[in-house]
Amino acid sequence: MADITDQKTRSFPKIEFTDSEAGALDFPSSKSRTYNYYKPAKLRATMYEDVTVDVQPDPDRHLTQGWIYGFGDGPGGYPKEWTKAQSSNWHSFLDPNEEWEQTIYRNNSAVVRQVSLCLENARRARAYESWNHAWVVFIQRNLGAWMHAENGIALHVFTSIQRSAPTNMINNAVAVAAAHKMRFAQDLALFNLDLSEAGIDFDGAAHRDVWQNAPEWQPTRRTVEELTAVGDWGELLFATNIVFEQLVGQLFRSELVMQIAARNGDYITPTLVGTGENDYARDLAASRSLFQLLVRDEEHGAANKELFGQWLSVWVPKCLAAAQALQPIWSQPAEKPVTFATSLDAAKDKFRTLLEDLELDIPKELDQ
Amino acid sequence: MSRQSLTKAHAKISELTWEPTFATPATRFGTDYTFEKAPKKDPLKQIMRSYFPMEEEKDNRVFGAMDGAVRGNMFRQVQQRWLEWQKLFLSIIPFPEISAARAMPMAIDAVPNPEIHNGLAVQMIDEVRHSTIQMNLKKLYMNQYIDPAGFDMTEKAFANNYAGTIGRQFGEGFITGDAITAANVYLTVVAETAFTNTLFVAMPDEAAANGDYLLPTVFHSVQSDESRHISNGYSILLMALADERNRPLLERDLRYAWWNNHCVVDAAIGTFIEYGTKDRRKDRESYAEMWRRWIYDDYYRSYLLPLEKYGLTIPHDLVEEAWNRITNKGYVHEVARFFATGWPVNYWRIDTMTDTDFEWFEEKYPGWYSKYGKWWENYNRLAYPGRNKPIAFEDVGYQYPHRCWTCMVPALIREDMVVEKVDDQWRTYCSETCYWTDAVAFRSEYEGRETPNMGRLTGFREWETLHHDKDLADIVKDLGYVRDDGKTLIGQPHLDLDPKKMWTLDDVRGNRFMSPNVLLNQMSDAEREAHVAEYRANGTKVA
Ligand SMILES: [Fe+2]
Ligand SMILES: [Fe+2]
Numbered sequence: 001m002a003d004i005t006d007q008k009t010r011s012f013p014k015i016e017f018t019d020s021e022a023g024a025l026d027f028p029s030s031k032s033r034t035y036n037y038y039k040p041a042k043l044r045a046t047m048y049e050d051v052t053v054d055v056q057p058d059p060d061r062h063l064t065q066g067w068i069y070g071f072g073d074g075p076g077g078y079p080k081e082w083t084k085a086q087s088s089n090w091h092s093f094l095d096p097n098e099e100w101e102q103t104i105y106r107n108n109s110a111v112v113r114q115v116s117l118c119l120e121n122a123r124r125a126r127a128y129e130s131w132n133h134a135w136v137v138f139i140q141r142n143l144g145a146w147m148h149a150e151n152g153i154a155l156h157v158f159t160s161i162q163r164s165a166p167t168n169m170i171n172n173a174v175a176v177a178a179a180h181k182m183r184f185a186q187d188l189a190l191f192n193l194d195l196s197e198a199g200i201d202f203d204g205a206a207h208r209d210v211w212q213n214a215p216e217w218q219p220t221r222r223t224v225e226e227l228t229a230v231g232d233w234g235e236l237l238f239a240t241n242i243v244f245e246q247l248v249g250q251l252f253r254s255e256l257v258m259q260i261a262a263r264n265g266d267y268i269t270p271t272l273v274g275t276g277e278n279d280y281a282r283d284l285a286a287s288r289s290l291f292q293l294l295v296r297d298e299e300h301g302a303a304n305k306e307l308f309g310q311w312l313s314v315w316v317p318k319c320l321a322a323a324q325a326l327q328p329i330w331s332q333p334a335e336k337p338v339t340f341a342t343s344l345d346a347a348k349d350k351f352r353t354l355l356e357d358l359e360l361d362i363p364k365e366l367d368q
Numbered sequence: 369m370s371r372q373s374l375t376k377a378h379a380k381i382s383e384l385t386w387e388p389t390f391a392t393p394a395t396r397f398g399t400d401y402t403f404e405k406a407p408k409k410d411p412l413k414q415i416m417r418s419y420f421p422m423e424e425e426k427d428n429r430v431f432g433a434m435d436g437a438v439r440g441n442m443f444r445q446v447q448q449r450w451l452e453w454q455k456l457f458l459s460i461i462p463f464p465e466i467s468a469a470r471a472m473p474m475a476i477d478a479v480p481n482p483e484i485h486n487g488l489a490v491q492m493i494d495e496v497r498h499s500t501i502q503m504n505l506k507k508l509y510m511n512q513y514i515d516p517a518g519f520d521m522t523e524k525a526f527a528n529n530y531a532g533t534i535g536r537q538f539g540e541g542f543i544t545g546d547a548i549t550a551a552n553v554y555l556t557v558v559a560e561t562a563f564t565n566t567l568f569v570a571m572p573d574e575a576a577a578n579g580d581y582l583l584p585t586v587f588h589s590v591q592s593d594e595s596r597h598i599s600n601g602y603s604i605l606l607m608a609l610a611d612e613r614n615r616p617l618l619e620r621d622l623r624y625a626w627w628n629n630h631c632v633v634d635a636a637i638g639t640f641i642e643y644g645t646k647d648r649r650k651d652r653e654s655y656a657e658m659w660r661r662w663i664y665d666d667y668y669r670s671y672l673l674p675l676e677k678y679g680l681t682i683p684h685d686l687v688e689e690a691w692n693r694i695t696n697k698g699y700v701h702e703v704a705r706f707f708a709t710g711w712p713v714n715y716w717r718i719d720t721m722t723d724t725d726f727e728w729f730e731e732k733y734p735g736w737y738s739k740y741g742k743w744w745e746n747y748n749r750l751a752y753p754g755r756n757k758p759i760a761f762e763d764v765g766y767q768y769p770h771r772c773w774t775c776m777v778p779a780l781i782r783e784d785m786v787v788e789k790v791d792d793q794w795r796t797y798c799s800e801t802c803y804w805t806d807a808v809a810f811r812s813e814y815e816g817r818e819t820p821n822m823g824r825l826t827g828f829r830e831w832e833t834l835h836h837d838k839d840l841a842d843i844v845k846d847l848g849y850v851r852d853d854g855k856t857l858i859g860q861p862h863l864d865l866d867p868k869k870m871w872t873l874d875d876v877r878g879n880r881f882m883s884p885n886v887l888l889n890q891m892s893d894a895e896r897e898a899h900v901a902e903y904r905a906n907g908t909k910v911a
């Protein structure tokens with residue numbers, strides 16, 4: 001038997017019953033159990049609002065001492081001048097997806113499980129072995145090139161923007177978009193790795209040269225790089241999520257890959273690319289709602305519309321040029337169930353609808 | 369994933385970056401540091417495919433514990449003395465967290481090496497997690513704890529309170545000024561690497577001793593992301609060290625960041641741990657003892673000292689002086705007394721101290737009673753309304769302190785106060801280093817070289833200036849620190865919730881509040897010199 005006589009006396013805190021539960025006593029404010037410093041959009045505050053609103057302070061709201069650090073060349077905090085867009089109340093934007101800690105991890109983990117299962121099944125079923133050579137090359141080159149765009153946008157568009165917008169609601173929504181893009185880009189890269197190891201004739205290194213040098217991809221790369229060079233966060237968000245994603249991103253993902261993969265014997269890629277489409281649908285909902293607020297702003301709506309018109313005139317031609325340059329890849333697969341013209345028309349149609357939602361004039365370039 | 373496939377996965381993910389040839393990312397946030405000679409680092413990349421499920425799992429445990437705490441009636445055994453301070457702490461901390469997220473693109477902009485961008489972007493998502501999970505914990509306290517007042521106005525109170533402003537440095541410091549100073553040295557190399565252990569481990573452990581196991585559940589979960597952040601920071605630090613031109617800037621920033629973190633974090637966490645606890649076992653570690661372990665041994669000796677092999681001069685003197693302030697100059701005790709002096713403009717209640725508390729303090733900090741005992745006896749004596757004014761307006765031998773222009777904690781170690789005319793204004797500082805921070809470090813030139821990207825100290829830095837020469841009752845009302853009966857104060861100098869024992873606006877009316885800085889600037893040279901000499905003589909150094 002163990003000798004227990006020599007054990008050290010252990011020291012531990014004493015628990016005391018204090019009856020400090022809600023409702024134990026009645027006194028002023030004993031029933032004040034809602035965050036009362038902001039007005040929720042509906043009658044009851046949502047979890048999202050409670051954990052998001054006013055966490056980033058604002059001298060226009062409760063912040064009395066102002067920002068206590070400044071930049072060498074200007075004020076600190078979140079200056080409204082960091083975009084030319086204007087709002088009479090930036091705080092009125094709420095993320096329609098209500099993203100916070102729990103939604104971010106739940107949703108993305110669900111996607112991870114879906115993708116992992118799909119890839120596992122594909123490996124087990126040796127699904128890649130039945131791909132025809134033209135399709136292998138299509139994925140190797142084009143999906144391989146595209147993943148760079150997703151990654152660049154994750155790191156140098158969305159991650160950047162979330163330092164700059166004037167409210168926590170905008171910045172958090174954009175941070176979530178960055179997380180989506182980063183996950184999606186990596187999923188495409190790891191898919192590329194799977195294919196390299198699938199025992200088929202797949203060159204896992206080819207994507208680099210295609211992205212860097214293939215003529216059909218250079219206007220896309222140029223546009224992505226030019227996007228990252230935009231300093232105005234509003235323009236950057238608009239040009240990326242409203243223009244580029246519609247005319248290039250959706251064109252490639254929804255109107256090409258999603259339409260033709262199955263006919264080429266590939267049921268894996270659509271599952272993967274579908275997650276990216278789903279992310280974009282969510283992130284677009286947030287951007288749409290932000291830009292809608294701005295065009296409907298009583299004070300600044302007209303000026304914003306004009307500004308967005310200018311942004312369209314810069315970015316629509318660039319994105320259309322990128323889209324046009326991609327045309328040759330429509331003829332690379334063996335099965336060609338859609339033509340470039342059909343795909344581009346579909347993308348333009350969706351883009352027109354989006355612009356109508358935003359009450360913006362349709363740029364004439366779209367009709368050419 | 370096997371080790372081999374993990375290595376391949378990392379290599380594959382690295383292939384996602386490319387050298388742009390048409391245009392390069394906009395530089396929104398400048399730095400005076402240079403990274404041209406930075407060696408290629410290849411820190412481990414975070415694979416999102418494992419990251420999301422890992423964090424989801426951690427979240428599930430946290431949320432499970434939260435449900436359990438509510439079902440198990442945790443609040444029957446929570447010490448109010450402790451939970452009241454959480455009204456302050458949890459009002460502050462979600463902002464530094466979200467600011468850390470916002471700081472990540474600054475680091476990405478400043479450091480051209482794409483190898484580290486991935487880790488920084490993942491840190492951004494972690495920090496969104498931390499901020500919102502903490503807001504949610506606070507909401508649970510508001511819903512389940514006996515006194516929700518103060519939790520219910522949390523973000524507003526944070527934004528208009530003197531203590532909130534002190535804490536705000538710990539977030540604004542991450543996102544403003546030179547991108548490397550802010551997002552690397554201040555945020556990661558000092559705040560995360562040195563101080564998150566006291567913030568997120570030591571302090572929550574004390575919560576458990578006071579009947580609250582949710583704070584440790586949430587904050588240990590937060591802390592488990594921190595090692596990745598620390599290695600992000602370390603990679604950037606090593607890159608910066610590769611260029612000799614960065615050395616003076618790094619040395620400047622380490623001095624500023626170390627000292628400011630000490631001033632701000634030790635003030636707050638020291639007070640919570642020493643004055644917020646009911647656990648007075650003699651073998652319970654004091655804040656000073658925790659500090660010795662977490663900061664002095666684990667950070668200073670194991671992290672900072674080894675940097676000397678890169679030729680970097682680290683601020684030994686300031687580490688020793690911080691230790692000296694905590695152990696010999698009563699830094700934490702002074703701050704706690706200052707918070708308690710200011711109770712009418714708090715949005716939390718501060719308990720009185722008992723003989724058991726006194727004995728513990730005397731044991732841990734010999735000489736404590738002779739310096740602070742009488743004051744706390746007066747605090748107890750003046751706790752209830754009716755017969756007396758709030759303690760700040762009674763003569764208890766305590767002069768309302770000047771505020772440090774830099775760290776915004778008052779100049780409580782009075783003999784150390786520095787008074788200088790800076791930018792055409794007489795300013796007070798708690799220490800030489802805080803004076804140096806304003807007058808020398810945060811300027812567009814440093815040691816003869818241009819530092820255009822360095823930040824500036826801005827804003828209405830002395831909180832009292834905003835409320836100068838107003839009636840205390842009006843100040844409290846303006847701040848909104850009034851309960852839902854329209855008259856009872858949220859802050860109280862005791863824990864009794866009997867409405868008859870709680871102070872109302874009427875009880876505090878008739879006391880005019882004056883800003884020490886405004887008054888100082890109105891003085892003639894002779895008046896000011898006399899005033900400052902007297903202030904310094906009121907020092908607290910042990911004979
Ligand atoms: Fe954090
Ligand atoms: Fe962190």
Ligand SMILES: [Zn+2]
Nearest residue numbers: 772775798802
């Ligand atoms: Zn100071």
